[in-house]
Amino acid sequence: MEISGKTKIMFILADPVAHIRGSVVLTRELRALGHDIAISPLHVKPADLEATVRAIRGFHNVVGFGITIPHKIAICRFIDELLPQARLVGSVNFVRRDADGRLTGDNIDGAGFIDGASESGIAFKGKRVLQIGAGGAGRSIAFSIAAAGATALGLSNRTEAKARDLAQAVRAAYPQCDAFAAPADAAGYHAVVNTTSLGMKPDDPLPIGDPAHLTPDMTVSEIIMSPELTPLLLEAQKRGCRISLGKSMLEHQVRRLEALLAL
């Protein structure tokens, strides 16, 4: 990999940055698609975000940037346009920089998730869906599940108030979807979606209660990339459920990013 004057430059704005690996994964995936691109994390404190965004408008070989904790909401005030999903979710995870410095923000987590699930043969139209987690990527995914035609969306979250707030926002945007705060119990649903990090560490509890409530007619989806098969997915496979992997979401987020940035 070489970074020359012809390379398209991207950043990931974050604070802190030391843990960030997304730049590695995204650079690898976009280069595998044939793009001469390089993505550098930038460690920017909240007080410096506005000046950073203003400066990036003047970086003519920068095609855009990713945004992560803690800037995903604050960034909205400093860019020119929010695409509909970013407006709904109230946060941005990628920004396109046009040649004239104009900045357009989107939130592609939800669309990447739906595309990845769809490739694995999982659709949400007419389905009752249980989603675990109502923060971060979970917010974007909840709106996208509703947009995909789910008739009911149970939202389970450690802090229940957050699940209730998200349920209300989803109902307001998609009245045909009955969104509500719910316990983490798969019984009575067609689909289970884990958007928490439970399953990354070997000693994590399952994100749902009794896995015996998973039945072969159900689908189970993950957003965790590593391990590829989480304990939840292993339980689901054992019980004959169709599953979709976190890496499918990533692959399709990369496609969505490619489209957003017009690479």
Added chain:
Amino acid sequence: MEISGKTKIMFILADPVAHIRGSVVLTRELRALGHDIAISPLHVKPADLEATVRAIRGFHNVVGFGITIPHKIAICRFIDELLPQARLVGSVNFVRRDADGRLTGDNIDGAGFIDGASESGIAFKGKRVLQIGAGGAGRSIAFSIAAAGATALGLSNRTEAKARDLAQAVRAAYPQCDAFAAPADAAGYHAVVNTTSLGMKPDDPLPIGDPAHLTPDMTVSEIIMSPELTPLLLEAQKRGCRISLGKSMLEHQVRRLEALLAL
């Protein structure tokens, strides 16, 4: 090569950027020395330079940046400190960013050149030196040749006024060195130094007049990296002169950069 949240980030500020390969070479050389570093060119117009520099103060994983055409002089106004060589030369090619955002500029072309020549057994103390070229890296190299103890420095430049100006500045800084504008004729010198780009393209003329004026007691130094052996160096070798290569200069610039940035 991976760019993660632990990678030290650098830029090269330039306008335009499409031709830039220095980022590739420097990243490769610094990584070969064991540094987890990535250098991205940033295409910044002169009107945006000040805001860019201000923003970089707030990029906490950025260790510094290189500066090239057309920003090497303008940058001086926007940073906190110029090291002595940068002040003498009147331009900066690398800036260190301290943890608190403080910016210190240096011009390491001259020191890298002297170190590289020295490694090839070429010293300038007590020598009469002919330098071709009085712009860009040439300015820094001229001051360093004088600092290294040359007793005379003939400066040949396409635009003679530029050679005269540089000669005057070198004499003012190093009165023991008789610097003057001179024709590109090796006769009567101990050392010849080419700081122009003549020799990069196959059909370039030699940077000096009659190569028969090169004698075995002379040394000949290049700053051109590719081809490694320029027509001038081939003529010099044929006539028994000791030579130093452009790549020696680069290797030692990298060492100087490592020291400047405290990598």
